[in-house]
Amino acid sequence: MGCRARAPVTELLRVVARSGALVPDPGRRLPGRGASVxxxxxxxxxxxxRRAFTRALRLPGGSPLEVGPLREHVLGTSS
Incomplete structure (x- = not known):
């Protein structure tokens, strides 16, 4: 979604929107539309x-999303 490079689903992190926040779903179990990054x-x-999350998750354009939980997960797994 971000870099637009194709990769196997096992190498991507599924993300869902919950209560106005982007939440990582590494187990790919949370309900709802997901996006992979x-x-x-x-x-x-x-x-x-690129504001790709709003489009990929098909959310209304004006709704701001909290990226903190997702950012913490990504920074924790990349180190």
């Missing part, structure tokens, strides 16, 4: 800059 800070920044 590489679990890297660069890919996450690119997706944020």
């Amino acid at each position: 590489h679990p890297s800070p660069e890919c996450l920044r690119t997706a944020e800059r």
Whole structure:
């Protein structure tokens, strides 16, 4: 989603929107529409800059999303 590079689903992190926040779903079990992103800070920044989460999750354009929980997960797994 962020860098637009194709990868096997096992290499991507599923993300869902919950109560106005982007939540990582590494187990791919949470209900609802999900979007996949590489679990890297660069890919996450690119997706944020492009506002790709709102489009991929089909959310109303004006709804701001809290990226904190997702960012913490990505930074914790990339180190």
